[in-house]
Amino acid sequence: MDIKSSLAAQNYAATRPATTPKAGPEGAGGTIANFAGEFADTLKQGEQTAIDAMVGDADPNALVQALAQTELAVETAVTVRNKVVDAYQEILRMPV
């Protein structure tokens, strides 16, 4: 009886770590942080090139390239955000 309950407790303790989130840079948080950092960098570069082109330093090719890359990054971010919000609303609609 006593052995059985202790075995059950051991099994329970062994299965619990499976549900804990992974730590470290391999987890989802690190990836999202990397993505956000790259996104901010691309945005900053695009703005800087646009300012340079307005002032007359950069040529139009560089401006178009920077704006296209910024557009690509913003579209990716917006689409992923919409998907995340959709998923969150789906969870909220779950009957409890």
Added chain:
Amino acid sequence: MNAFEKAIAAASSGMQSQASRLRFVSENIANADTPGYRRKVISFEQVMDGPRATGQVAVGPVTLDRSALPRIFDPSHPLADAQGYYQGSNVDLVVEIADAREAQRSYEANLKMFEQTRQMSRALLELLRK
């Protein structure tokens, strides 16, 4: 930098190089009648990131065409020598026009690649939207 951004950067560097090639072609054409002018020739080279090639293209240093300058007979010209000859420019308009047309075609090809890349990335993101 993902593959789409690299493709955009490569196409953009190609457009920039062709634009500066066109610039030198128009300088040559503008100076076709300038005495003693030698036509400018540019070369293309890879852009290196340390030891690795980035796949982008850039314009190399400008060199001058070393072919002989033509001697033009015009005794009334201020630069004419005792025999009435002066040295013209070695710009051949036919060559310059062909070069300009080649630059234009190459620019168009790079522009198409630019558009194609954007279209592909947009189509990929379209999958995530419902």
